[in-house]
Amino acid sequence: MEETPTNGRGRIAAAVLGATGAVGQRFIQLLDQHPWFEVVALTGSERATGQKYGETCHWVLPDQMPEWARGLPILPTLPVIEGVRVVFSALPSAIAQEAEPAYALSGAFVCSNASAFRMEPDVPLLLPEVNPDHTGLIHLQRRNRNWKGCIVTNPNCTITGLTITLKALQESFGVQQAFIVSMQAISGAGYPGVPSMDILGNVIPFVQDEEGKMEWEPRKILGVMGNGSLEFADLEITAHANRVPVAEGHLICLSARFSNPGRIEEVSQALANYRGPDVSRDLPSAPKPVICVKDEPDRPQPRLDVMNGKGMTTVVGRIRPDPLFDYKMVILSHNTIRGAAGASIYNAELLVKQGFINL
Amino acid sequence: MEETPTNGRGRIAAAVLGATGAVGQRFIQLLDQHPWFEVVALTGSERATGQKYGETCHWVLPDQMPEWARGLPILPTLPVIEGVRVVFSALPSAIAQEAEPAYALSGAFVCSNASAFRMEPDVPLLLPEVNPDHTGLIHLQRRNRNWKGCIVTNPNCTITGLTITLKALQESFGVQQAFIVSMQAISGAGYPGVPSMDILGNVIPFVQDEEGKMEWEPRKILGVMGNGSLEFADLEITAHANRVPVAEGHLICLSARFSNPGRIEEVSQALANYRGPDVSRDLPSAPKPVICVKDEPDRPQPRLDVMNGKGMTTVVGRIRPDPLFDYKMVILSHNTIRGAAGASIYNAELLVKQGFINL
């Protein structure tokens, strides 16, 4: 970017709510040396409150904990912390239900990975490269709720890469029906999450509450804004969710029926050339490229492809005709970066770019 | 059985072709102390020929190699071994292409796990609990090919449990369309098979040549015999094949569209009550039960359920409505027992029961 919004004025003060969990740790890692946001406060459970982050957090990421985080004290999530403009929420849903509105009321911009408010009609379920205009719901949200700030959510990790793929396909061919099967990494269940005795050398063909989200959320994200409210996309989805012994990276097998199917080369090109709306590009966390199309017959694979585009790129492969629908393919997305912490950060960057958050 | 076909006369002499590989070892293990068949000859690759089985075979199964097998010499697969009535084939497809007809010509009953002849119109693709009448093709086969013996094949390991499930659903509701995604164990690729660097902590969304078989074979197996030939079932399938880091047990996610859908309890009962044709029951390897329906929300799982019915039972769970089709569910089948060596042995038992093989 030629001009960052913080030029000459320092970075925007931010807090991470629920900072000690697996997604909280990703927030800390990805916000380390972020050009626009500076983490000044961390919150955690009652048990951790009062301790320093470096003492109480069982850090599970390969990279080292940043030094600045090590010394920050763990604050309680409520009452609202003063002096932070942006709040990144990695809270459990039940706590998010209470805390996020309190922050939004106080004027903070809550960029949340929690599922608590995703289904609210006036809360954007946002992917910058798909539906940046859905931030228009913030106006409705403020009117409805008398908030000075707002809540913006990112979708479930499992459908993030899928929905970006569907958007690219939607623009060129229209997508009517989608059959999806996920093979999801263990990190999607947080820490301690999945017991090793359940998943070592095994597959669990079930993820609690997941399939409903997988069938509903893409319809909201792909919906159309009109008159300040949102019309859901007319798209039928059936989902099967599975847990597999993989550390990071959710795979999706997709069969899609199009309104207006093209040739296979056109499908591949529509994905590879998808850039997203202008406003979503050139942000610090923007994926480069948005979608990477693999030609090898056996890709994408989590081990080899999950860090494509620093974990923000959606990787698609095995595009081939489908005997029942039109095309089938495989989609990979990093579940704790593009699908969780990176998603919330990218959303916050969009809010800056769109002028919701100014300096 | 009230009367076994070997009463008073000893067991039927059998050979295992390709006995040193992973499926060959399963044959040895499952035929240990078989009431009807006695393994008297083993064949292997040129490298192994002349050595004793116990010296040359890198045994990869948890149970001990049976003592009788240890001392048997490895013979070349061709020329045809004299004096064996039943031949169990675990040969690679290219070698099966040449060797199996030679044995059939010589009068042997070849029960093959190889894919070489599965697509031939006069070769049964046989699952006793589904289509035992397809052995009627043996007459056609003998006329066409001037064979005294015959070749009978069992299907690809991945679709075995699926096809048994589809048969039970077919009888009650008619199945028109099926969307299937497999998560396949590494043992399905034989030994050495999948390199550990490719699959440890990973999923490979591709299995060579698998999806075509998955879309084609069930249509043959569920086909109808008439006038001595076979009419394929009118069933549309789309398949996605994946390899997962599981030792034994192929999982299938299935969404099915029925001609005449019933209530969910009826679906569950149709599966749990399925017994297969009379002739398939009470054979030594017959699964008990044919299908086990699990009620827990997170089953079947390979680690916990794969040995159900000594590895011969198909385990089905997570039966639930499908927003696009009618019902979705998860199917588990042991890939090297019900899906490979156990399948060929069960087929041989059917041939005895039907009188093709007599004493």
Next chain:
Amino acid sequence: MEETPTNGRGRIAAAVLGATGAVGQRFIQLLDQHPWFEVVALTGSERATGQKYGETCHWVLPDQMPEWARGLPILPTLPVIEGVRVVFSALPSAIAQEAEPAYALSGAFVCSNASAFRMEPDVPLLLPEVNPDHTGLIHLQRRNRNWKGCIVTNPNCTITGLTITLKALQESFGVQQAFIVSMQAISGAGYPGVPSMDILGNVIPFVQDEEGKMEWEPRKILGVMGNGSLEFADLEITAHANRVPVAEGHLICLSARFSNPGRIEEVSQALANYRGPDVSRDLPSAPKPVICVKDEPDRPQPRLDVMNGKGMTTVVGRIRPDPLFDYKMVILSHNTIRGAAGASIYNAELLVKQGFINL
């Protein structure tokens, strides 16, 4: 056995304390159809009390839960359950500390897998094939504590196979020093136990409180009874404990220094021929053989060898000279069968055989 102690009189009533955990489940599984003991009561945590076992227990073993267990109600561990002669304890150590003496006081024979009383000078740390005479401590224990029953413990799962091996070596060569490194299965940590994010594709070179037990317990077990008390073996051990992504089976690398070293063939024979004291043989859970010596260069391996002797046999391989000490070798033992539930049951059988428990 020519005559079982229950002939004509039914089986001995037994309880399993802490029946819902991973070791508790192994007790249920191994006591299914046990010839001498009949489980008539199960206890669990406060949360589970009052529910039926089949409803509240998250069963993690591949075999089905026995039908008789399914319907038993979960009782509180205290107050003491009346009418049980033998108590199998899979309690956490802190609860065992309080509950086990209460049962012993009431006259029950407590065969415990807990570590709470292992270090008491008047409590046997018992392996029937090693030190069955240590039950002589029961007399001391009863005098000291005014108990009508007693507590008998089995050692930590990690050193069980090691100590059996050391005993066989001790008898022939004398063992002075042992360097041991364990690679322990995840099931050793119970359920939920080790989080999958910690161990998938990883090794944790640490097991809480384990190395101290590994260095201390063998010295007690190999100790000599004299005048009713126990003199510890004069044996120096240094231990390194590691957790590896294996489901069942603890491996030990051992380097041993002998007082009187023999030739390598003698070492191998001393192990292969070890039978244990007469009283330990022919019991229902006695390992057959006690030690299995493998000749292949790459064995024992958990996947292939852990179920040797129904999980009760110690498997030793790679016996070879050691440049610093005398010999090195690898030892495998099933941690939840020989190393936990099977150990307590075998101990109870010994108490019957020795006449402590009569009918």
Next chain:
Amino acid sequence: MEETPTNGRGRIAAAVLGATGAVGQRFIQLLDQHPWFEVVALTGSERATGQKYGETCHWVLPDQMPEWARGLPILPTLPVIEGVRVVFSALPSAIAQEAEPAYALSGAFVCSNASAFRMEPDVPLLLPEVNPDHTGLIHLQRRNRNWKGCIVTNPNCTITGLTITLKALQESFGVQQAFIVSMQAISGAGYPGVPSMDILGNVIPFVQDEEGKMEWEPRKILGVMGNGSLEFADLEITAHANRVPVAEGHLICLSARFSNPGRIEEVSQALANYRGPDVSRDLPSAPKPVICVKDEPDRPQPRLDVMNGKGMTTVVGRIRPDPLFDYKMVILSHNTIRGAAGASIYNAELLVKQGFINL
């Protein structure tokens, strides 16, 4: 460095021999944009010769294959390729035996990861932070063999981190005896390497030909140069080698007996403060730090610590007293970076720094 040896003159032309294997790929990856060396030629097996690297190489690393490598043709390893000054060898030992001398004869500096020449008395077994003066053997080597170039080898991946640790301990305390047990990653066996059926959920307590190297190589590396030849270190080692289901990173459990033991804090400091000889520092691949000492009770772990110092740092933890020897500890080293390709590159950098390779 104040002045790199290539200032104003471009980089030194280098070849990678055996470029398509797992270690060959690491060479390509680590030499991408190397400041001193430019890869201009790649060699491979007969099967691959004539194809482009991007077409024939089954790339198994998570990062993308560099673009420049993609288009390079695969040449035969022999005859010697003209015009390369530095040759990085990832050849199988048998081929290295023939090819490496041919390159050395022609004047090339062969920095080899192969084991073929490690045991030769006139070939340095080199770790720059341990024994950079061993390059003095190059003079002897050239005299003995009439070579214009030379062969310099790096040690077996398993003992690299161990030997660096022993060196730091040696300097302060003297090391007399070491008991070592390795838990080695699958990538150490190359590709396809270990079959997944052998290692998934398993440990193999055996690595072909490994223990001999583990007991011998550290004695050469820690030896003392005098009068142009090498006196081996007086150090006794016993080794147990194991393969574990880990992708990258070899762990070692070490018990060490010192001549002159210090307090535990001194041991920790001796490791943490070890810098290596001056000449080994400030090279492009020099580890920063040489040794990282972890204080947490359960570290180092492969998943969390293997990329410390870009995979070049040795990570040591769990330093504690040893009941038999003096201290025990755990050592982690990246087997395909510090233990293989990175080692050869670091050695080549040392040769430049020492003036063996000039411009």
